[in-house]
Amino acid sequence: MKQGDPAVLARLPSLRALFIFDAAARHLNLVRAAEELGLTQGALSRQIKQLEDHLGAELFVRLPRGLDLTEAGDILRNHCLLAFRELRDGVSMISGVRTRQSLRIAAARSYATRILSHRVSSFVNRHPWIDLIVDGHRYLVDLARNESDAAIRVGDGRWSDVTGEKIEDDPLFPIASPDLIGQAGTTDVVALAEKAPLLHYMERPYWEVWTQRSNVAIKGHHRNVRFSETVMMIEAAEAGQGIAIARRSLVREALAMGRLVQLSPIEADDGIGYYFCATPEALRRETVRKFREWIFSLSAEDPQSD
Structure with a gap:
């Protein structure tokens, strides 16, 4: 059966139902999701129950202090993220107006403080339509679960969840x-x-x-x-x-x-460096590609320039 078959389309949830699910999946909290959508908590719960009935699968596990995604919910969440980005990009191309987009970069705190915080204006000046969020951290965010669009990690480049690109030799x-x-x-x-x-x-x-x-x-x-x-x-x-x-x-x-x-011209390589990390899906997004290009250009620039 082809994707455009009316029978297939009839089984798809409504776009509104998917937007409601996406808000609940982002917050994992019915109260905050309902506030964002302008709904009551009861109305939001009913919408989610209707979506689960429509799909024939539970999307959330109800916990005492919030929600957690089931395996089915995790799959739907990832596909919603991709679909909404594709829709947004398509509408932007048709309208001829570039819509504002946010980009979250999880960066090792040392890199965020010593490099990004001193240079971010050059990135946003080049791409004023991107709202950049720099999240300095001492932990590894889960890029596969879209906890961040991309990351700058410090280490030897060997991570099980993602392939990293070394930004530069760093003796x-x-x-x-x-x-x-x-x-x-x-x-x-x-x-x-x-x-x-x-x-x-x-x-x-x-x-x-x-x-x-x-x-x-x-x-x-x-x-x-x-x-x-x-x-x-x-x-x-x-x-x-x-x-x-x-x-x-x-x-x-x-x-x-x-x-x-x-103090000395002698430099030592300890096998550690800063790596740009992103999933293959993330690299298909223009915002991530633009940031990747910019971050790899920094080491060649005059640090006193904008």
């Missing part, structure tokens, strides 16, 4: 502020380590990686400061509180603007 090297260098009267890492604290990122052995690569020995040093966030460590270095090992991408702008100085 490690020692940094310090010009003020600290001036006070110490040297840019030598070993000499500086005798006069200032070593700043560490708690989750990765940056100093060990770099000293092994450079064959620089820093012994008998007992002034260490450890940070749970990379950004905190880098900002402490900018404030002259010590010397740190950092990734090039996160300090590129600070180096260009003179807030930090690279």
Whole structure:
């Protein structure tokens, strides 16, 4: 039976029913979904029950404090997302007017803070019809469940749920502020380590990686400061509180603007980097493609430019 067969079309739910389902699936809360749609909670519940009866499948599991999607509901939710985007794009093409679209990017907090927050104007200036949402996080959002349109993750690129594209090579090297260098009267890492604290990122052995690569020995040093966030460590270095090992991408702008100085030409690769991640379905969307093009162009740009 062909897709355009009247018998097939007759079994399709109404567009209104699917919009109502989509709101409930996004919120997983009947009260908030009803408020968005301008319905009472009772009316919303009846609409969902009618849709479930029409499809012959339960779409939600009713929980004490909300809803959860069943397997059938999860399938319908994903197809609704794709269908609504296709409809929106088609209407936009016909009308000749580009409609506003939102784009949610889940980004590692370090990348969101040190790079995206300093550069996002260049993206929205190029694509003013896109409302960009940057969600800084310390967890991996589920792209297959459309928790975000795309993500920038930090790691080795091996994730089971998605294939990542490495944005750029991102070696490690020692940094310090010009003020600290001036006070110490040297840019030598070993000499500086005798006069200032070593700043560490708690989750990765940056100093060990770099000293092994450079064959620089820093012994008998007992002034260490450890940070749970990379950004905190880098900002402490900018404030002259010590010397740190950092990734090039996160300090590129600070180096260009003179807030930090690279202390050694020797760089180390620890196999970790920032990756652009998106599902194949997401990459078919223009908003995601535009962001991907932009993010890969950043490393080639002057960090002081817009």
